[in-house]
Amino acid sequence: GDSVTQMEGPVTLSEEAFLTINCTYTATGYPSLFWYVQYPGEGLQLLLKATKADDKGSNKGFEATYRKETTSFHLEKGSVQVSDSAVYFCALIQGAQKLVFGQGTRLTINP
Amino acid sequence: DVKVTQSSRYLVKRTGEKVFLECVQDMDHENMFWYRQDPGLGLRLIYFSYDVKMKEKGDIPEGYSVSREKKERFSLILESASTNQTSMYLCASSLGRQGAGEKLFFGSGTQLSVL
Numbered sequence: 247g248d249s250v251t252q253m254e255g256p257v258t259l260s261e262e263a264f265l266t267i268n269c270t271y272t273a274t275g276y277p278s279l280f281w282y283v284q285y286p287g288e289g290l291q292l293l294l295k296a297t298k299a300d301d302k303g304s305n306k307g308f309e310a311t312y313r314k315e316t317t318s319f320h321l322e323k324g325s326v327q328v329s330d331s332a333v334y335f336c337a338l339i340q341g342a343q344k345l346v347f348g349q350g351t352r353l354t355i356n357p
Numbered sequence: 358d359v360k361v362t363q364s365s366r367y368l369v370k371r372t373g374e375k376v377f378l379e380c381v382q383d384m385d386h387e388n389m390f391w392y393r394q395d396p397g398l399g400l401r402l403i404y405f406s407y408d409v410k411m412k413e414k415g416d417i418p419e420g421y422s423v424s425r426e427k428k429e430r431f432s433l434i435l436e437s438a439s440t441n442q443t444s445m446y447l448c449a450s451s452l453g454r455q456g457a458g459e460k461l462f463f464g465s466g467t468q469l470s471v472l
Contacts (some may be wrong), residue, residue, distance in 0.1 A: 250399075282461075289361065289447060289463030290400075335399060344390075344415065345461065347398035 247272045251338050259326055260356050267351050269310075269320040269336035277338040279303075279312055279319040280345070284333040293321075293334070328355045337357035363448050363464040370412070370471050376435040378467050380448030387405075387453060389431035391423065391463070394445040406431055438471045444468075 253268040257281045271277065278297040282290040295302030298352060299314035336348040364379035381388065388407050392400040392415075402415030404423040412423050420442060424432045429452075433440055445468050449461040 252399075287465065289465045290461070291463065292460050295460075303404075344402055344405065347392075347400040349397055350394075 248277065248338060248340060248346050250338055250346055250348035252334075252336050252351050255333075255350070256352040256354060258354045261328055262325045263355075265321070265323040265326045265330075265335075265353070267334055267353070269321065269335075269348060271319065271321045271338050273319050273338060273340055275340050276314075277340040279310070279323050280337040280339070281308070281310055281319070282335040282337060282347075284335065284350075286332070289324065290335060319336075326353075326355050328357050331355045361450055361462050361464040362375055362447055363467050365467050366465065368467055368469045368471075369375045370435075370438050370468065370469065372439060372471060374435075374438045374471075376438050376469065376471075378433040378435075378446055378448075380431045380433070380464055381429050382431075382450040382462070383429065384450070384462075385428065386450040386462075387428075388451045389425065390449040390451075391421075391431065392447045392449065393417070394466070400447065403445070422456075425469075440471050443469060443471045 249272045280295045281293040283293045284290045294305040296303040296312040302311045310319050310321045333350045333352045335350045337345050339345050361382045389438050390405040391403045401417050406412045406425045422434045445466050447466045448464040
């Protein structure tokens with residue numbers, strides 16, 4: 247079945263560092279891809295999405311490009327802030343099926 | 358903005374108890390979902406519902422049941438709680454069926470401990 251694999255966490259960076267969180271997927275067709283973020287004590291919220299190959303999703307300085315040839319959707323940010331500390335989930339959906347989530351990557355940004 | 362409210366933030370129950378987790382959304386969404394979140398496993402879908410009185414099994418329905426008597430409310434029931442059901446439970450809702458680009462709105466979660 248469809249699956250999502252994220253890089254192992256936790257990830258710890260200093261403020262203003264460059265961030266990459268890797269995400270790869272396995273799917274038989276052409277899924278839509280998402281990044282959700284969970285701040286401490288809160289539920290998940292949609293960060294960005296891409297619905298077809300070569301689309302770039304972006305929000306709050308974060309970006310991710312849908313790469314069909316490498317089945318990847320890596321999350322990047324050029325300069326992280328302490329407020330970006332959270333757990334990040336990559337997810338996919340195909341057709342009318344349910345969302346499939348990766349295992350989550352905990353990010354901690356130190357001042 | 359959409360609000361998804363889960364009745365309890367923390368819950369402690371004993372093995373064998375019947376447990377009810379309640380979720381209410383205020384935006385007339387058709388679809389509601391229950392996930393559990395465990396470290397290293399991400400989110401796993403327990404049950405979902407596309408309409409009132411309708412329910413479908415997710416990936417890990419064993420040991421759980423659900424009830425959707427009203428559109429805005431979706432309850433998760435642990436018939437006889439066990440220690441392996443200790444977890445964070447997340448409720449979510451969405452406007453239409455989960456298709457391309459459909460966005461889920463999540464509650465803050467209920468951390469359930471079964472002793």
